[in-house]
Amino acid sequence: MSWVERIIRLIETSTFRHAALSAFVFLLMAFGSMLLSSHQIESLLLDHVHGLVLSDIQEQERKTLSDSQTLASRLNRDLPHEKDDKIALVLGPDGTVLYGTQSLRQAVARNQAPATGWRNLSIQGTNTPPMRVVGMQLQLADGGIFLSAFNVLPMLERVRVIPIVAGSGLFAVLLSSLAIGLYSSLRSMRRVDRIRSALRAYVGGEREVTVPASPNGDEFDLLGMDINNVLARISLLMDEVKSVSSHLAHELRTPLTRLHNRLESAAERVDSELRDDILAAVEEAERIQRMFKAVLRIGEIEAGRCAHSFEWFEARGLLGDVIDYYQPLAESSGITLRQEACAGCKLFGDRALLFQALANLLENALKYAGEHASITLLARLRDGCVEIGVADDGPGIPPDQRGEAVKRFRRLHGSERSGSGLGLALVNAIAKLHSGVLLLEDNPPCGLLAALRLARNHWDEERAGLIDALRS
Incomplete structure (x- = not known):
């Protein structure tokens, strides 16, 4: 962070604003007092001169x-x-x-x-x-x-030197108050940055992080103690939810697996008419298993309990890996996959999770774009952010339905072609884990652009703030 940005952040703090406002009011009062005192001194002097003149005239009259x-x-x-x-x-x-x-x-x-x-x-x-x-x-x-x-x-x-001396003293007091306000603002901003850094680390999955706090401190320490209590309570509740989810997953996985195996075994021993019905039931069981895994995965990502490791890597390489993985499926449908990535575009995040997000977006595009369509995987810089996503020339999503599309179990294209309605919800959870957003926009002349927008300055502030907090 540059010095200019630090000064701007310092000026925007409430402590400095209050100090500056108090100094400004004090300056106006001091200026008014100087004018009033100068006028009063001149009036008193003239009254004194009038008295001397009258005394002299009385003396001459005698x-x-x-x-x-x-x-x-x-x-x-x-x-x-x-x-x-x-x-x-x-x-x-x-x-x-x-x-x-x-x-x-x-x-x-x-x-x-x-x-x-x-x-x-x-x-x-x-x-x-x-x-x-x-x-x-x-x-x-x-x-x-x-x-x-x-x-x-x-x-x-x-x-007249009296108001000037008094004004100089008041100006010195004004500068002192501004200096004290500056120091207080800087100290408060550092402590707030430590709290923000600790909260960012907690959101990023570091459950052991705490906010610096002293039992006998000021209001920031009291706030830090309350935040630590809240974080401890959240961690306890998340551990309980994780335990229940893991137990539920374990208990349901076995019956679903047995049901799947028995249906496959039964399909091998029956005639063709009943066999088709059983195979359809097998597909439904597999769909339930996939849906259940997706729900658990979304919950883990939203809670930050999923295993993830943030690092810097080239966006072009990530897009290339996704295209290589889905190229055979695209060729079988006559769909052309293209890549557009600006040179030197780097990402800071979990490569596996971002790969999964792009994979979900590409699967949706392959499903709805239609045969002989053209799909572009892109990575670009826009408005100080990095956008990675998929653009197709399919039917797209109506603007009034895009907010619903990212929610769980929302199927907008009919149950026959749609999946579980969890694909975009999973991508949205991954975007939020990276402090970004999922954008659904028009892709002129037709089609949909689905992209993850990740703020670059957030990565710099995240690293700088965490380093400053650890150093302090």
Whole structure:
């Protein structure tokens, strides 16, 4: 599995999604908190400046504010230069600047506000740094103007670092939470992979496999203990069914064999008319024996109790063996067998079981395709999967009946030409044992395509997951 696929699987885990969602919500809350705190800090700062301005005006009122010239002289004496971001402006009755800067006088003139009230001015000087002036303007008794204000821009720049520092800390917390979520997701994904690998091994026939679990662990260990209890119960029930099936098979095999032998012996001692009836009864007994063996075989394959060994092998060789085995039967009916297998197409599975599956599909095709038909055994790659199957130009199976065709004892072509109705059920069981599916599709221009579709990525994940679980 590539790193990209591992990262995608990690992102798809519920633990990582919850961590990412929590981090995203936390990020939105942090961003909102930064904006709100910045606004609150600016509001508190402006309220503080308003208080300082009112205090300064009250102080100047105690020293009289009636004469602009006297006020300017006092300010020149008390405040020879501006300090601590405090700003003052005194204009005479004729608008001349008695105290303050010309740029501040121009800003007041541009404001065009009433003579008395709060001012919030922005000053962009060419030779001086920008300022944001907040203060109160008063009209004096002689018609002059007095403005007491503060340059709040340096103050704001000093306090704005607070939300930035807080945001940096919140961002660090966010990264830490994502890292913790990533670690938790990776740990959870590994433990889930171990459980899946153990379950795949159990489905594959390894009845002794167990899920790693600790009695004093977390919820995964509790889940593993419950799964182990369920697997142990299933194994016990399967052993009991196997014992009953084996006993039943043994008990029925002997009477059926005796019945078969007695019917054959009786057929040799009677005349021709009765002999035909007895031989027909012999064929029915043989059919019952074959049906009984097929049912047991399907049960063994579906339960994973059949002896099987998975390995890699060439699909072309498997198709060739099936054609060689059935070539004489096909030639006797004038049927042409062909093989279509893409180069380098390999299968991972039990060769004997896949041979049996193809044999059942080919027998059905030989039975229903008709004389002088053409049957193709194919192996191809499609949509990341390997398909092996049989395509014929016979009557096929109607689409609305294909779901019934793979069930046990379903005969769709009439009892005379049909068998026991277990052939496709056996093929379907073999396909499921290989984690695949049995496909029944149209074979243009006419006929049926019956194929086992086996996922290649499942084989890679099966081996990689099992190896990782064993290493861990």
